[in-house]
Amino acid sequence: MKLVLSAVLALSAAASAATSLEASKTVTITTPSQAVAALISFQPPKGGWKVEEYANGGGADPVVAFVDGLDRIAVRVFGAPGSGYKNPASFLAGPAASTMGRKPEAIGNITVAGRRLALYKHGFPINLGDPHALSGPTMLGQEIFLILPTSGRRFIVLSYARESPAPDLERRGQKAWRAFLKTVKLAGRKT
Amino acid sequence: MSRRLASLVLGSFLLILGTFAPACPTCALPPASAPVSDPAPQDAFEAAAPGALLPEELDWLLALEGRRYELINGRLSDRKAADAAKHLLTNFAVWELLGRRASERTAVLRTAAKDGRLPEEFHDEAITLFWMRGTLISPEDRAFLREATRLKPKLQPGVGSFEDGLRNPVTPPPAGGSNPTADPTAQATELLRSLRHSLSIKPDADPRAAAAMNEALESLLKTPTGRELALEFTASDARATIEFDNVDNSTTVIKNGRRILYASGGYTIMGANPPRVVLNRHYLETDPDYRRVDMTATLGHELFGHAFEAQRSEKAGVPPDVIGYYRGDEAGAGLIGWLVETELGGPLDSEHMWSYLADPERYHNNLVTNLPYYATTLSLAEMRAPLATLEGRVDAIEIDRKKIRDYAVAVVAWRSAIEHFVTVHGMDRGQFSSLSEDIDATIIWNDAHQKNLDDISASLLATITHWKKPETAAALATLAEASDSTYMRQSEQRLAARTDRLRGLVAGRAWEPSIPPVPGKLTWDDLDRLMEQDRTETDHWEKTE
Numbered sequence: 196m197k198l199v200l201s202a203v204l205a206l207s208a209a210a211s212a213a214t215s216l217e218a219s220k221t222v223t224i225t226t227p228s229q230a231v232a233a234l235i236s237f238q239p240p241k242g243g244w245k246v247e248e249y250a251n252g253g254g255a256d257p258v259v260a261f262v263d264g265l266d267r268i269a270v271r272v273f274g275a276p277g278s279g280y281k282n283p284a285s286f287l288a289g290p291a292a293s294t295m296g297r298k299p300e301a302i303g304n305i306t307v308a309g310r311r312l313a314l315y316k317h318g319f320p321i322n323l324g325d326p327h328a329l330s331g332p333t334m335l336g337q338e339i340f341l342i343l344p345t346s347g348r349r350f351i352v353l354s355y356a357r358e359s360p361a362p363d364l365e366r367r368g369q370k371a372w373r374a375f376l377k378t379v380k381l382a383g384r385k386t
Numbered sequence: 387m388s389r390r391l392a393s394l395v396l397g398s399f400l401l402i403l404g405t406f407a408p409a410c411p412t413c414a415l416p417p418a419s420a421p422v423s424d425p426a427p428q429d430a431f432e433a434a435a436p437g438a439l440l441p442e443e444l445d446w447l448l449a450l451e452g453r454r455y456e457l458i459n460g461r462l463s464d465r466k467a468a469d470a471a472k473h474l475l476t477n478f479a480v481w482e483l484l485g486r487r488a489s490e491r492t493a494v495l496r497t498a499a500k501d502g503r504l505p506e507e508f509h510d511e512a513i514t515l516f517w518m519r520g521t522l523i524s525p526e527d528r529a530f531l532r533e534a535t536r537l538k539p540k541l542q543p544g545v546g547s548f549e550d551g552l553r554n555p556v557t558p559p560p561a562g563g564s565n566p567t568a569d570p571t572a573q574a575t576e577l578l579r580s581l582r583h584s585l586s587i588k589p590d591a592d593p594r595a596a597a598a599m600n601e602a603l604e605s606l607l608k609t610p611t612g613r614e615l616a617l618e619f620t621a622s623d624a625r626a627t628i629e630f631d632n633v634d635n636s637t638t639v640i641k642n643g644r645r646i647l648y649a650s651g652g653y654t655i656m657g658a659n660p661p662r663v664v665l666n667r668h669y670l671e672t673d674p675d676y677r678r679v680d681m682t683a684t685l686g687h688e689l690f691g692h693a694f695e696a697q698r699s700e701k702a703g704v705p706p707d708v709i710g711y712y713r714g715d716e717a718g719a720g721l722i723g724w725l726v727e728t729e730l731g732g733p734l735d736s737e738h739m740w741s742y743l744a745d746p747e748r749y750h751n752n753l754v755t756n757l758p759y760y761a762t763t764l765s766l767a768e769m770r771a772p773l774a775t776l777e778g779r780v781d782a783i784e785i786d787r788k789k790i791r792d793y794a795v796a797v798v799a800w801r802s803a804i805e806h807f808v809t810v811h812g813m814d815r816g817q818f819s820s821l822s823e824d825i826d827a828t829i830i831w832n833d834a835h836q837k838n839l840d841d842i843s844a845s846l847l848a849t850i851t852h853w854k855k856p857e858t859a860a861a862l863a864t865l866a867e868a869s870d871s872t873y874m875r876q877s878e879q880r881l882a883a884r885t886d887r888l889r890g891l892v893a894g895r896a897w898e899p900s901i902p903p904v905p906g907k908l909t910w911d912d913l914d915r916l917m918e919q920d921r922t923e924t925d926h927w928e929k930t931e
Binding site: 247249250251253258264265279288289290291293294295296297319320322323324325326327328333334358359360361362363364 | 647648649650651652653716720734737738740741743744745746747748751752753756757788789790792793796797799800803824825827828831835878882889892893895896897910914917
């Protein structure tokens with residue numbers, strides 16, 4: 196399902212003026228996918244993954260995601276004025292990187308866009324029940340992510356999530372994620 | 387008769403006697419493999435039930451009084467039982483012992499505390515004792531554990547201290563002396579009086595109701611969020627009625643020895659004049675410590691999140707019907723409840739809260755297939771194209787239906803992997819019990835959610851059909867117009883401010899489970915590693931690329 200909140204982005208773009216895109220010196224109304232494309236290029240995963248795009252932080256934090264069943268590969272950009280996370284350290288300490296407040300686990304390193312970057316893993320709650328009532332046992336999906344700095348204040352979080360406590364026996368999503376990472380390039384950089 | 391012959395005869399006699407003695411029927415039952423809900427005091431204690439005992443508690447019990455107790459088939463047997471037929475410890479007997487241990491450990495923690503604060507290395511034990519054994523120890527010990535581990539929330543910009551919030555900024559305190567009108571206690575009393583004056587609290591026949599309501603109101607005003615909103619509520623002449631009443635499909639359950647609500651905490655009838663806040667009557671049956679936090683958070687959610695907002699929006703010229711479709715209404719009330727709960731030092735056990743903080747837009751998107759109500763709630767942008775938005779969600783329901791089925795299939799597929807490690811590799815089935823419980827819960831979730839999606843689909847389609855009628859065009863135009871209103875813009879600002887405040891309050895804290903995971907059981911990561919190793923080192927599985 197594609198969510199395009201360009202109107203929301205427009206409202207925030209009017210408020211944040213020329214800082215909405217570091218590569219642009221003029222106020223530009225952009226969609227989340229345009230805001231992401233200004234910083235990073237990549238090939239979408241093959242095989243019918245659906246695209247979602249939206250923004251948090253009143254438009255400051257654009258997201259482009261590819262979804263196939265339980266698997267989700269996402270590109271999130273942070274660090275602009277109004278962002279929920281000013282820098283990578285605040286992201287790593289915040290709810291989006293944690294397992295409901297517990298710090299993410301460092302699980303190794305990986306080379307992406309010519310940079311050697313740390314890989315992290317954390318859990319996130321899935322299958323939420325009625326918000327007003329006590330739900331059944333907590334079930335956690337798993338997300339692996341890395342943080343790719345850009346040349347400016349903004350930084351990009353690339354992630355693969357599986358909305359299931361049980362791993363994928365066939366590893367289909369993980370294979371798509373590894374293939375996706377090989378296509379990632381920072382805008383304006385040779386890697 | 388020689389001594390040796392006598393002992394042989396005696397032994398034979400006892401053997402024969404034992405043969406005719408009544409057997410222990412409970413001992414022959416397999417050990418419990420699931421948590422025991424609402425255990426009867428006189429029943430045998432199921433020590434093997436998940437979550438029944440912490441490992442350190444079992445070690446302590448088995449070492450007591452020169453190893454007086456032993457484990458027999460998942461139950462505790464007393465070697466010195468006066469009546470052999472009653473050798474298994476009952477729930478009551480074990481609770482007494484666990485209470486004794488918890489009191490002893492609390493005494494140790496008291497000696498370790500300095501200025502009422504515990505060193506970091508004792509925090510986990512204190513939290514475990516409070517939440518798991520709090521009902522078995524004295525109120526004084528419970529109060530110590532609660533205070534020793536409660537984090538003091540940082541002051542947030544714009545909220546300030548209690549004194550800062552209430553002192554009149556245009557009359558600074560006189561130099562050299564304190565402002566007599568700034569007495570915090572007097573101001574707290576005055577604020578409570580003003581709030582109560584704005585409320586009509588319905589008398590209740592249950593003698594516990596008045597005290598519970600008073601405690602909730604007082605607790606609400608002990609929180610910065612509650613005080614701030616109470617000031618706004620009273621200053622704007624808002625009104626509400628509050629009462630206890632029955633809630634559909636409500637019940638309570640025992641969790642770790644404490645009775646808690648297993649239902650919605652309440653609701654608000656926003657169309658009533660004034661709005662009517664209903665708190666679930668079952669709260670009166672629950673554990674006092676749980677009620678003090680949870681019911682207060684529910685009161686904040688309903689009174690300030692819904693009853694107050696209904697009046698605020700109406701004064702601003704936004705019709706109540708519009709608010710029912712605005713997704714920020716429920717999000718705002720949710721944030722107030724989470725803030726109050728956090729500021730009261732409650733456990734951060736809401737997955738919804740953590741999900742919202744991690745990615746608010748994705749949280750709203752996921753709510754669309756959570757309940758019928760959410761399927762028709764809209765963002766400001768969506769309020770400008772409501773019919774098209776809802777029509778787009780019809781597909782989302784079918785996508786979710788398939789996704790949940792795929793999820794169940796994918797999780798259940800691991801049963802064969804577990805079976806393989808038990809039957810071929812000889813691993814203990816008990817090690818996989820937590821994973822098996824997850825698989826069982828997944829099947830139940832899938833069945834329940836498929837039915838939920840039927841209800842959501844019916845509600846969504848009904849709304850779409852209604853909105854396609856020519857007579858609703860004006861209502862849809864009102865919805866679009868309201869999306870640009872000052873009220874809505876300010877509401878979004880309040881959401882952002884409360885989200886930032888909550889993010890700051892939970893920094894450094896983590897989710898605290900209502901039921902902790904059972905130590906010693908394999909996790910999904912463990913099983914995944916076993917699988918990888920088996921795939922690499924054996925030919926038990928078809929090779930994957």
